Amino acid sequence: MQITVIGTGLIGSQLAAELTARGHDVTTASLSSGVDLLTGQGLDAVLAGAHTVVNVTNSPTFDEQSPAFFRTTVGNLLAAGERADVRHQVALSIVGTDQVPRLDYYRAKTLQEELLRGGPTPYSIVRATQFFEFMEPAMSWTSDDEAVRLPATPVQPIASAEVAEALADVATGSPLDAILEVAGPDAFTLDEIGRVTLTARGDRRPVIVDDQAGLFAAVQGDVLLPGPGARLGRTHYRDWLTTT
Template structure:
């Protein structure tokens, strides 16, 4: 199957490698390869002949500008896909994206989903929980030399490699015309994740529960945990930490 992967970051690079190893004809597209989603430059060439397009791009900002980023880029990608006869558009989104309207980036990702649903091509939306790889950067936003401050937000984080497995299965299957979710095997509160991470790093700073701290302070209840029927990935956070 000929598949175009849009985006070559943490997920896109792994996905392209996995699909290639499975024997698929994979094209990767990003600014570095001359493809500009905002202007549409290079898009027609990138999706030419593709059966499936997988969009794993991120907005360069997480503020209100991300809304216009996704409005423009999804429109350009859907139009290019329609011209090329693409039969399946796949997008990577976020579990709970429709439950946190306080966050600009989540509203932007929800718009991305809505545009895909209203587009001309059969689609699949894969919503993932927060990646293991982002836990330490998340902690750094509200850390200093004396303590780490985190809200007690429930999360079910997942390894990026497990998200790639889910995306590869969806991309090579029939369009879902629906949302599917993927999450890690365990639920933690964010402050628990902080303590587990610091212990693994032999960092003796305390974790202070602060429900006003950081990005996830805006999240209420268990909005970021998956619903029934989610694909639960096998990799556990503690095991992943010991290998990284």
């Protein structure tokens, strides 16, 4: 199958490698390769002959400008896909994205999903929980030399490699015309993840529960946890920490 992967970051690079290993004909596209989703430049060339396109791009900002980014880029990608007779549009999104209206980026991802559902092409949406690789950077936003401050937000993070595997399975199957959720095998509160991570790193700083700290302070309840029927990964966060 001929598949175009839009985005070559953490997920896109692993997805392209996974699809190639499975024997598919993969084209990757990003700004560095001359494809600009905002202007549409280069899209027709990278979608020529593609059966499926997988969009794993991110907005360059997570602020109030992010909805405009997705409105423009999804519109350009859907239009180019229709011209190229793409049969399946796949997008990576976030578990709970439609339940956190206080976050600009989550509202933007909800808009992306709405545009894809309303588009002309059969689609699949893969909603993932937070990546293992995202946990330490998130902790750094609310850390200093003395302590780490984190809200007690429930999360169920997943290894990015397993997100790429799920995307590869969806991309090579029939369109879902629905949402698939993927998550790791274990749920934690964010402050608990902080303590687990610091212990694994030999860091003696305490974790202080602060419900006003960081990006996830805007999250209410357990909306970032997957629902029934989610696909769960195999890798446990504590085990993953020992390999990184």
